[in-house]
Amino acid sequence: MKIIAISTSPRPISNSRHALNQAIKYLYNMGVETELYDFNKLNIEPCHGCDYCKMNDKQECSIKDDMQEIYESLKTADGFILASPIYMGQLTAQAKMFLDRLYAYFMSDWTEKYGRKKVAVLVSQGQPDEDLYRTNIETYRFNFEEILNFEFIGYTVLTRNNIAGSIIEKPQQIEQAIDLVKLFL
Numbered sequence: 001m002k003i004i005a006i007s008t009s010p011r012p013i014s015n016s017r018h019a020l021n022q023a024i025k026y027l028y029n030m031g032v033e034t035e036l037y038d039f040n041k042l043n044i045e046p047c048h049g050c051d052y053c054k055m056n057d058k059q060e061c062s063i064k065d066d067m068q069e070i071y072e073s074l075k076t077a078d079g080f081i082l083a084s085p086i087y088m089g090q091l092t093a094q095a096k097m098f099l100d101r102l103y104a105y106f107m108s109d110w111t112e113k114y115g116r117k118k119v120a121v122l123v124s125q126g127q128p129d130e131d132l133y134r135t136n137i138e139t140y141r142f143n144f145e146e147i148l149n150f151e152f153i154g155y156t157v158l159t160r161n162n163i164a165g166s167i168i169e170k171p172q173q174i175e176q177a178i179d180l181v182k183l184f185l
């Protein structure tokens with residue numbers, strides 16, 4: 001089994017990335033092949049909307065940036081986990097960019113070719129109410145399931161995490177992240 005981890009926090013000391021790291025370490029120890037992509041260290045552009053991916057059933061993106069490596073890796077992965085802070089009530093712009101770049105697989109037989117990938121979402125936020133931004137997470141679920149034909153296996157929300165690195169003192173939130181990735185197994 002191979003699971004890809006996508007981190008979208010721009011913070012050098014990031015709560016969501018820390019939880020993601022611990023979760024994929026758990027998977028690694030269970031014998032799962034893991035790969036971590038840190039969006040903020042990569043050169044990834046927003047979708048150009050050129051529709052190249054829709055021409056002649058190409059199913060590939062015209063932008064030759066670091067997203068190409070993720071596209072390649074996704075082909076052989078069983079699934080991926082997208083980690084994001086909440087910014088202004090939504091997942092980050094980087095997470096949205098990742099989602100938009102998957103448009104290359106919309107209305108194509110990509111899933112038939114490469115399998116129905118499992119998807120999990122890990123969110124970190126300042127607010128204490130874990131349901132506060134559920135609508136936004138549900139929008140991601142809808143896009144992953146209904147538009148991209150992936151299997152959305154679940155999500156978890158880590159709350160009260162305004163301070164960079166505050167999660168280090170919260171072992172129960174690491175457990176939450178690990179419980180989420182156990183759904184891949």
Ligand SMILES: Cc1cc2nc3c(=O)[nH]c(=O)nc-3n(C[C@H](O)[C@H](O)[C@H](O)COP(=O)(O)O)c2cc1C
Nearest residue numbers: 009014015016085086087088089125126127161162
């Ligand atoms: C620009 C910005 C907007 C934010 N908006 C929200 C918000 O709407 N709701 C919330 O609960 N937290 C909000 N936060 C707090 C972050 O979600 C929180 O600090 C999160 O744990 C950061 O994750 P990270 O450490 O992985 O970057 C915001 C933080 C920033 C920098």
